[in-house]
Amino acid sequence: MTPEPTTTLTDVDLPETPLTTPEVPAHESASEAAANGKNGRRLSLQDLKAFYGDNEAVHGINLEYNPNEVTAMIGPSGCGKSTVLRCINRMHEEIPGAYSTGKVLLDGLDVYASDVDLTAVRRAIGMVFQKPTPFPTLSIFDNVAAGLKLAGIKGVEASDRVEWALKGAGLWNEVKDRLNSPGIGLSGGQQQRLCIARTIAVEPELILMDEPCSALDPIATLRVEELIQELKEQFTIVIVTHNMQQAARVADRTAFFLLGDLVEVGPTESIFTNPTDSRTEEYVSGKFG
Amino acid sequence: MDTPVRRILTGVAALILVIIAFFLIRLYIEARPVFSAYGATHFVFDNAWLPSKNLYGAWPLIAGTLITSAIALIIGVPIAVAAALFVTELCPRPLRATLTILVDLLAAVPSVVYGLWAVFFLIPKIKPAEQWFSDTFSFLPFVGGQVAGPNYFIAGLLLATMIIPIVSAISREVLATVPQEHKEAALALGATRWEMIRLAVLPYSRAGISGAAMLGLGRALGETIAVTLVIGNSAHLGSTIFSQGYTLAAVIANEFGEAASNPVHRASLIAAGLVLFLLTLVVNFIARFYVTRAEKKMLGGAPVAEPVATGAAA
Structure with missing residues (x-):
């Protein structure tokens, strides 16, 4: 099992070296980011509803994600947390019959506005999946460069x-x-970090993670969790997890979902130690889920 | 398993091998007169098939079979794969079943009907275009000169139509095995549909599609009656893709009736059958190799780590 959650939940020790170290090759936004330290974006959901055909899976969510923070979305299976995540980068609509209403604002810009380019949205909002998904037949280098190639960077x-x-x-x-060796030759944990590298290579403004450690062993999980802490220096991160200890370890704020509703959101420490809603307390204390 | 059942099944399986071996041996015995009269090398590589002059060089037939099949692959496979991609990735859901049935229906048309359609419709309609191509691109190898009505290209085009359903059906199956995660990973990187196909779908299914093409090639090599109607039945190897030619299957269908009285002619046709059989065997082995490699690759592509429960079960 993974290590015990630290007691200082909101005050996680950050690594000495920030993500953008001086020896890193200078490219504009990265050096910019190094200059001001933070370039994560603010994300807000306004009355977000998500549907699978006639079935309303998410019932009008209003939620703010602070820049350069890790926000965890927790809740039992079928609570709509993954659906909310997939609405943020518009992957939800890839499922036949699925659609959503409401607003997803990235620094005030609605990603569902009619004049917004879908591929630009997905480039700005990176996503890491449950299972590592390195592209088969591509080398390690080409896997990371895949998104860059799509963006025309060569x-x-x-x-x-x-x-x-x-x-x-x-x-x-x-x-x-x-x-130059194939990406699928790496171990599971390395493959997942390869996918994270592929995601950050295009310098998204926000990173979504859909249970990124659920297919990994405890050591690899720990490595990815440390990585999340390093990445929030530069990116805003939203993580969906089944694992409450993981939420406690990595998240600055935690949102609890139940049956398609947002029950409660707040600093991770208070969600786990002093929740205001009785359902949250029952869930985090393991009474159901 | 029960012993009697196992014995019966083993016997049936063995019987298939016995039949194939019997085919080969019998064909070889029946074909031996022509090999002993002319030599196997002369039979395979001489460029003249004139039974009336006792010339049995099968090279024009072998080359014709390979040329028409190659043209069929070059034209048919991209169309078949494109159709499969459209059905699996792009087409609106309600249209999917209809399109699939329509493509599969191409396989239900009897090949003699394809041949007649080509003789009375395709050849006259397409000849001006062929002549234009021949005149304009005469600097290319194997292009130029007067276009014959029946020719290698027409036969290849017809074969392409006939292999599209099988290649498309297998390609559809292969494309359907591409994991949703890979496609979503490409889309989440900002790929358009086409970029997703290039990045995640085609690389994953490349080997399987090659196997589908090989099976189509097997069909093209052996197709007889449609090709017989549109190949022109020429004794010599044509100099361009718009020349008249001949194929192994076509020569057997055309000449077997008249060969009964001439033992060497008869043997030469059986030898042509033997060569065709060996050719398709080789193609099938290559196809098997590709399909096995595809399966291995898919297994190798799965994540190495077993899922570890790190929290509440799903």
Whole structure:
């Protein structure tokens, strides 16, 4: 099992070196980020409803995600937390018959506005999935460069960014001598960090994680959780998790969902130690779920 | 398993091998007169098939079979894969079943009907276009000169139509095995539909599609009656893709009736059958190799780590 949750939930020790270290190749937004330290965006959901055909799975959520914080979404299966996550980068609508209403505002810009480019939304809002999904037949390098290629970034800039992203994902030292070997040859935990590298390589403004550790062993889980703490220096992070200890370890704020409703949101510590809603208390104390 | 059942099943399975072996041996014995009269090398590589002059060089037939099949693959496979991609990835749901049935229906048309359609419709309609292509691109190898009505290209085009249903059906199955996660991973990176297909779908199914193409090739190599009607039945290897030619299957269908009185002619046709059989065997082995490799790759592509329950069960 993973280590015990730390007692200082909201005050997690950050690593000495920030994500963008001086030896990192300079490309505009990264160096910008290094200059001001923070470039995560604010995300807010306004009356977000999500449907699967006629079935309303999420009933009007209003929720704010603070920049450069990790917000965890917890709740029992079928509570709508993953659906909410998939609405944020508009992946929900990929499911036949699925749609959503309401607003998803990224720094005030509605990602569902009619003049917004769908691919631009998904480039700005990166996503890490439950299972590691390195592209088969692509090398480690090409896997990380895949998103860059889609964005039209090639050549030296692309290889600089790949190196930066692999360093950011804590994978560089493990793979720097075999960048051309296939991505699927890595272990499960390495594959997931490869996918995180692929996500941050395009420098999204927000990172969504859908149970990113559920297919990983405890050691790999710990590594990814440390990585999340490093990444929030630069990105706003939303994580969906089944694992309450994980939420307690990584999240600054936690939102509890039940049956398609947002029950409660607040600082992680208070959600776990002093929830205001009795249903939250029952869930976090393990009475159901 | 019960012993009697096992014995019966083993016997039936063994019987298939015995039949194939018997085919090969019998064909070889029946074909031996022509090999002993001309030599196997001369039979395979001489460029003249004139039974009336006792010339039995099967090279025009072998080359014709390979040329028409190659044209069929070059034209048919991209169309079949495109149709499969459209049905699995792009087409609106309600249209899916209808389109699938329509493509599969192409396989239900009897091949002699395809042949007649080509003779009376395709050849006259397409000849001006072929002549234009031949004149305009005469600098290309195997292009140029006067276009014959029946020719290699027409036969290849017809074969392409005939292999589309099988290649498309297998490609659909292969494309359906691409994990949803891979497609979503591509979309989540900001890929358009087409970029997602290039990034996640095609690489994952490349080997399987190659196997589908090989099975289509198997069908194209052996197709007889439709090709017989549109190939032109020429004794010599044509110089361009718009020349008249001949194929192994077509020569057997055309000449078997008249060969009964001439033992060497008869043997030469059986030898042509033997060569065709070996050709399709080789193609099937190649297809098997590709499909096995595809399966291995899919297994190898699965995440290495077993899921570990790190919290509440799903």
